[in-house]
Amino acid sequence: MSDLDSFRIDTRAWLDEHCPPEMRTPMRSEKDACWGGRNWVFQSPAQEAWLKAMAGKGWTVPDWPVAYDGGGLSAVQYKVLREEMAAIGERNPLNSFGISMLGPALLKYGTEAQKKRFLTEIARGEIRWCQGYSEPGAGSDLAGLQTRAEDVSDPVGGDHWLVNGQKVWTSYADQADWIFCLARTSTESKHGGISFLLFDMATPGVSTRPILLISGNSPFCETFFDDVKVPKDQLVGELNKGWDVAKYLLGHEREMISGMGLGGTGEALGMTVGRIDDPILRAEIAQFDVDALAFAAMSENFVDQVKHGESHPAMPSMMKYAGTELNKARHELIMAAGGSDALEWDSERSHGGKRPREWLRTKANSIEGGTSEVQLGIVAKHILQLPGA
Numbered sequence: 303m304s305d306l307d308s309f310r311i312d313t314r315a316w317l318d319e320h321c322p323p324e325m326r327t328p329m330r331s332e333k334d335a336c337w338g339g340r341n342w343v344f345q346s347p348a349q350e351a352w353l354k355a356m357a358g359k360g361w362t363v364p365d366w367p368v369a370y371d372g373g374g375l376s377a378v379q380y381k382v383l384r385e386e387m388a389a390i391g392e393r394n395p396l397n398s399f400g401i402s403m404l405g406p407a408l409l410k411y412g413t414e415a416q417k418k419r420f421l422t423e424i425a426r427g428e429i430r431w432c433q434g435y436s437e438p439g440a441g442s443d444l445a446g447l448q449t450r451a452e453d454v455s456d457p458v459g460g461d462h463w464l465v466n467g468q469k470v471w472t473s474y475a476d477q478a479d480w481i482f483c484l485a486r487t488s489t490e491s492k493h494g495g496i497s498f499l500l501f502d503m504a505t506p507g508v509s510t511r512p513i514l515l516i517s518g519n520s521p522f523c524e525t526f527f528d529d530v531k532v533p534k535d536q537l538v539g540e541l542n543k544g545w546d547v548a549k550y551l552l553g554h555e556r557e558m559i560s561g562m563g564l565g566g567t568g569e570a571l572g573m574t575v576g577r578i579d580d581p582i583l584r585a586e587i588a589q590f591d592v593d594a595l596a597f598a599a600m601s602e603n604f605v606d607q608v609k610h611g612e613s614h615p616a617m618p619s620m621m622k623y624a625g626t627e628l629n630k631a632r633h634e635l636i637m638a639a640g641g642s643d644a645l646e647w648d649s650e651r652s653h654g655g656k657r658p659r660e661w662l663r664t665k666a667n668s669i670e671g672g673t674s675e676v677q678l679g680i681v682a683k684h685i686l687q688l689p690g691a
Contacts (some may be wrong), residue, residue, distance in 0.1 A: 310382050316384055320355040322348035325393045328569075331656065335397045339430025339479045353427050356395040363425045364399055365609065366409070370421035377609035395447070399473075400424035400431045402558040404482050407551040411498075411539040420500070432503070433555075434469045434525060435485030435548070441471075441669075442676050444484075445493045445545065449527065451485035463487075463499060465507075465531040468524065471670065475523035477508045480504050482551075488542050498544035517662035518647075518655075553615070554671065556622035559671040564598055564625075571632060575639035578598040587635055590628075597628055616684035623677040626667035633661040 325348055327333060336342070336349050344350040356362050359373065365380045366372025377382065405424055408417055423429040440447040449467025456589045465485055475481070480502050486493030503510075507530035512520040568590045578584045604621055607613040637644045640657055647655040668674045682688045 304379060306382065309379055310386065313383055313386050313457075314389075316359070317390065317392065320352075321390070321392050322351055324348035325352040325395075326391050326572045327393075328391065329393060331653070334393070336395060336427070337392075337430055337474075337477070338427030339477070340428065341477070341479070342427075342430065352393070353395045354437075357426045360425070362396045362398075362427065363405065363421075363534040365426060366405065366421065370409075370417055371425035372421075377606065380609065381606065398424060399433060400429060403433065403551050403555050404431055406554045407482075407498075408538065410550060411547050413535075415535070416500075416538065421576060430474070430477065430479045432472050432475045432478035432481050432525075434472060436471045437468060439468050444522075444548070444674050445496065447484055447486060447496065449483070451487050451497060451499060451532065453487070454531075455466045463534065463537070465499070465501070465527045465530040465532055467527050469527075470522075470524050471513070472510070472523045472525040472657045473521050473670075475503070475525045476512055479523070481508075482538075484544055484548055487544075491542075493545045495542050496548065497541055498538040498547040499532050500538060501530065501538040503531050505532070507531070509565070515663065515666070517659040519659060519663065531566050553618040555559050555671050556618035556677070557604075559626060560621050561601070564594070564601060571635060575636060578639055583635075583638055584656070587639070587661070590631060590635055594628060594632075597624060600603050600624070601681045614685060616680050619672070619677040619680040620685060622671055623674055623681065626664075626674065629667055633664045637661050 324346060334345060334349075336344070336353055344353075353362070357371070357468060360366075360368060361373050361383065363371070363376045364373035364383055365377070366374075368374040372381075372662065373380075375530060378677045379639075400420070401424060405421060412420070420429070424431075426516065433450075435444060435447075437447050437449060447467075449465065451463040451465045454464045458668060463485070465483070467485065469475075469483070472481075480500060483499050484496055484503065485499055486495050487497040492682055501508075501518065507528040509526045509528070510523045511526075513522040514520050515522065538544070572584075572587050572591055572595065575587065601621065604613065607617070636657055643652070644657045646652040647658060649655075
């Protein structure tokens with residue numbers, strides 16, 4: 303028996319022993335997701351037990367170094383773990399922008415002190431992060447951001463950055479503990495004058511205001527900074543070179559967003575919507591399920607390439623575009639299959655209008671993490687190498 307086979311057997315046994323039955327069922331809504339952080343309230347004892355077990359094993363971040371409370375797994379071992387978790391329908395123990403976005407950037411650009419401090423808290427689910435990138439006048443042209451960080455030294459306030467400005471579309475800013483934020487520290491160069499800062503959302507001068515979406519839900523916020531003091535040691539990477547950190551992080555963000563193309567349940571859409579009398583709609587759903595299987599295979603290959611350092615730098619843009627288009631198509635078909643019942647908005651029978659609210663939410667998929675037009679431009683230029691792109 304190979305070492306990998308032994309690892310699979312041990313992993314299967316450990317998961318079977320430690321994963322509560324409740325955590326082996328599909329999530330009923332976003333509320334079932336565990337985000338962690340200092341203000342997090344667990345939805346059930348099973349959710350808490352599952353997070354503690356996985357964090358204790360290092361498997362909330364299986365491929366991070368053990369020194370930062372990761373699992374230290376190789377790429378092939380991590381793949382086995384994903385397969386075994388999927389086989390029994392286990393829920394993700396921890397949703398975290400710290401894991402999917404900030405963590406990889408800290409591993410590459412952070413100081414040892416920053417890694418020791420923040421990566422371990424992220425791995426244990428003790429800190430919840432939000433992303434301070436987009437601004438009212440700097441969306442697709444992110445490098446046009448105007449939030450400023452002024453270098454201030456005074457005998458009373460100490461040596462720090464003084465941050466002023468505004469961010470928009472800051473997901474879950476009103477629930478986050480900390481923010482990773484882009485700020486302008488120099489005006490000499492558009493891209494070369496940006497720095498990457500970390501600071502506590504409870505710092506005086508930070509405020510948030512939810513943005514109500516057409517779905518009736520509000521994951522996004524406006525975020526305001528008024529003379530926010532940020533310690534100097536919370537700069538990640540080099541001064542005025544935060545654009546390098548930002549681009550690296552964006553690749554991981556787009557990888558994360560592309561995952562919505564997989565739907566989250568692992569169940570074919572045809573099984574989800576049930577019996578459909580309309581033969582044309584049945585054919586469309588069948589075609590969707592074929593496309594979803596193809597995307598799942600492409601995603602698996604993409605993850606393998608990333609773990610082995612073989613991924614093309616523009617691949618996250620391609621995956622992000624494909625995944626979001628697939629997710630939008632899924633919810634269009636769910637609405638079509640539901641007929642007039644799918645339009646119901648408030649009743650207990652419809653779980654508070656779960657279908658139409660989720661369908662409306664997908665409209666933002668083409669914007670968040672970089673618009674579809676931007677992603678297609680990156681693919682055209684860097685992968686297809688089209689003339690004039």
